[in-house]
Amino acid sequence: MTDVKPDVKDEPEFIDTNSLDDTKTTPVLDQGSVDPVYQAKAHVLNNAIQQIGMGKYQWELFVLVGFGWAADNMWPIITSLILPAVALEFNQSKPPLLSLAQNIGLLAGAIFWGFGCDIFGRRLAFNATIGVTAVFGLIAAGSPNFAAIGCFAALWSVGVGGNLPVDSAVFLEFLPGSHQYLLTILSIFWALAQLLATLVAWPLLGYRTCSAEQTTPCTRSQNFGWRYFMIAMGGFSMICFILRFVFFTLYESPKFLMGKGKDAEAVAVVHKVALKNGKTSSLSIADLEIHNTEGHQGTDTAAVLKRKLEKINLDHVRALFRTRKLAYSTTLIMVIWAFIGLAFPLYNAFIPYLLNSRGAAYGDGSTYITYRNSLIIAVLGIPGALLGGVLVEIPKFGRKGALALATTLTGVFLFGSTTAKTSNGLLGWTCAYNFMSNVMYAVLYAYTPEIFPTKDRGTGNALTASANRIFGVMAPIVAIYANLETAAPVYVSGALFVAAGVLVCLLPFESRGKASL
Numbered sequence: 448m449t450d451v452k453p454d455v456k457d458e459p460e461f462i463d464t465n466s467l468d469d470t471k472t473t474p475v476l477d478q479g480s481v482d483p484v485y486q487a488k489a490h491v492l493n494n495a496i497q498q499i500g501m502g503k504y505q506w507e508l509f510v511l512v513g514f515g516w517a518a519d520n521m522w523p524i525i526t527s528l529i530l531p532a533v534a535l536e537f538n539q540s541k542p543p544l545l546s547l548a549q550n551i552g553l554l555a556g557a558i559f560w561g562f563g564c565d566i567f568g569r570r571l572a573f574n575a576t577i578g579v580t581a582v583f584g585l586i587a588a589g590s591p592n593f594a595a596i597g598c599f600a601a602l603w604s605v606g607v608g609g610n611l612p613v614d615s616a617v618f619l620e621f622l623p624g625s626h627q628y629l630l631t632i633l634s635i636f637w638a639l640a641q642l643l644a645t646l647v648a649w650p651l652l653g654y655r656t657c658s659a660e661q662t663t664p665c666t667r668s669q670n671f672g673w674r675y676f677m678i679a680m681g682g683f684s685m686i687c688f689i690l691r692f693v694f695f696t697l698y699e700s701p702k703f704l705m706g707k708g709k710d711a712e713a714v715a716v717v718h719k720v721a722l723k724n725g726k727t728s729s730l731s732i733a734d735l736e737i738h739n740t741e742g743h744q745g746t747d748t749a750a751v752l753k754r755k756l757e758k759i760n761l762d763h764v765r766a767l768f769r770t771r772k773l774a775y776s777t778t779l780i781m782v783i784w785a786f787i788g789l790a791f792p793l794y795n796a797f798i799p800y801l802l803n804s805r806g807a808a809y810g811d812g813s814t815y816i817t818y819r820n821s822l823i824i825a826v827l828g829i830p831g832a833l834l835g836g837v838l839v840e841i842p843k844f845g846r847k848g849a850l851a852l853a854t855t856l857t858g859v860f861l862f863g864s865t866t867a868k869t870s871n872g873l874l875g876w877t878c879a880y881n882f883m884s885n886v887m888y889a890v891l892y893a894y895t896p897e898i899f900p901t902k903d904r905g906t907g908n909a910l911t912a913s914a915n916r917i918f919g920v921m922a923p924i925v926a927i928y929a930n931l932e933t934a935a936p937v938y939v940s941g942a943l944f945v946a947a948g949v950l951v952c953l954l955p956f957e958s959r960g961k962a963s964l
Contacts, residue, residue, distance in 0.1 A: 485706060487738040492701045495717050495730045497623045502724025505621055509629060511695055514687040515573075515614035516633045517640035518580055522607045523549060524644045525584075525680050526600055527795070528652060528821065532673040535657045535665040537593035545597055546792065547923035552601035554916050556608020564613045569620070569700040572613045578688045579606030584681030588674040620700045621720065634892070638829050638885070644680065645818070645825040651676040653815040710735045767899065767907055776898055776955050777907065781914045783947045787854070787891070788915035790943035791884065792922040793936055794861060820874045824881045831882040835889025846894040851951040853887035858944030865934045898956045 526549045534542040556576075564572035580603045587599035622629065655672030657665035691697070698720065701713040714732050721728040768774035838849035857880060864876035899907030926936050 484738050488705050488710070488735045489702050491730075491734050491738070492705060492713065492717065495728055496621060496701075496720070499717070499721045499724060499726055499728055500623055501626045502720075502726070504720050504723040505623075505626070507695060508618060508621060508697075509633070511687075511691050511697075512614045512618045513633055513636035514577060514691065515610035516636040517643075518577055518607055518684060518687070519610045519640075520637045521640035521644050521680070522580060522584070522603060523553075523792075524641055525676070528644060528648045528818070529673040529676060531817065532652060532656045532670055533593065533596055536667060536670045536673075537596075538665075539593045541927050543923035543926040545593070545600055545923075546926070547920070548597040548601040549604045550792070550916075550920045550923060552604025553608040554920055555601075556605040557612055557916065558608075559605065560609025561612035564609075564616060564703075569613065569617045569703055570697050572609060573617050573697055574688065574692045576606045576609040576613055577684055577691065579603070580610075581606075581681055581684035581688050584677060584684055586681075588677035588681065617697070617700065620702055621698075634832065634889070638832050641825045641828055642822075643683075645822040647679050648676055649815075649818040649822050651679060653818040705735065764910070767910070772955050777910070779950055779954055780895060780898065780907075781911055783854075783950050784891075784895075784911040785914040785918045786943045786947040786950070787887075788918035789922050789925070790858075790940045790947070792919050793925060793943075794880075794940040795884070816870060820870070820877075823874065824877050827878045827882045828885040831885030832889045835886040835893075838886065838890065846890060846897070847951060847954055850887065850890040850894055851948050853883050853890060853948075854951055855945055855948030857883040857887055858941040858946075858948060861937055861941035861944065865937055898954075 526546060530542050530545055533539070533545060539545075560572050560576055583599050583603035583606070587596055587603065590596035590599060618629075618633075652672040655670070655675065657670045698716045699712070701716045704710075704713040704716065711732050714730055714735065717728055717730050767777040835849065835853065838844065838853075841848070860876055860880040860883060864873055864880065867873035867876055895911055896907070925939060
């Protein structure tokens, strides 16, 4: 009987991983740190993923992780969009308290899910974060008073706060090193989320919302628009959750399983990913267990937390202050992130409120115009992010020049908004502000990791992000005492942006055209 040769197209491509340790991948942590056995095995798994390459599994994961990126920007914008209507209905004298509740939830969520996904796994956290957001977002639509909506805002923000730390960990642990640039491309979901939220808000909040111009009390029946809006956006997040949980099988992270001492399960996951990508891998349990001879690998919860804390241990912090120049650069970039962390939400979180209240003062404060203008402002953010990618490559201008210019102009346009005498004038200044702030963030996210040494980059990013979040919590407090009915918050925000822009000029390193260390 003649043997039938199978069609090559039907055979998964075989990946030889017998020389895994020879593949060029650079670990984040130095050899000989807290758990050398864990590091050696992680290196093998990284190489196995790299050799499998980018395929169907990772592209599907890219889209689903994008939902998390979208939620990270969309829900803070939702809070800002409902703020005018909520303040009117509940006759709240201190509307920024809603933003304060949200920011506290975001900070708590980032801490809880960031550490939690190393204890109970990536898979649970990946689905739970967006699920928690959807559930409490939907429940918030029935809030009977301001205290209730504040509590629900904090609770949905606990879910939102975990999206970036969990989703980035999940994506990176399945992503070949050659395709890590896709983490930057995910920012397109961030920009589109703002557009989606304002697009939905315009018809729902624009027609069923009390006006700042009306003299009669604002009743629930007149002001149902924001509740419909919460149902719509909570429903969208619920759809994202269903797509993640029901229609996509997320495999537990191989490195998480290996860290728990489940080497066989980690190897099985690598083979499942390879199979879904139409390939096979020769990775075996022996490739991992051979490293058990190098010492003892901690697999309990304490060991997992210890490895997590290693990323921000004092050795890595001290490395960022090892020389006078590096210490100066690290301190300066943290201050810049802190200033922007206070300035951005101090104005951005209250844009609809300001458009509404000032529009009333100009004799043009209809809710329809308020949310139409919010949509126009959101559209201008997308080309701003694209322009940032162009400016950073201009010779003799580079990252520092683009960042200094964009940050300073962001503050200048805020100052300019205080001179507006009409709603259209305020719209023009705010559009210019949003355009330049998106240029600023596009450059800032690219420049910051480039000026940290590779082995200490995670710690550097953690320090800057912490400074940003902590000062973000302070923004609503400043807004309360500065009084949103005056121009004081705008002046404070503008001054912080201009100060940050000046500080950028003092940064000692220009990363354009240079390889990161």
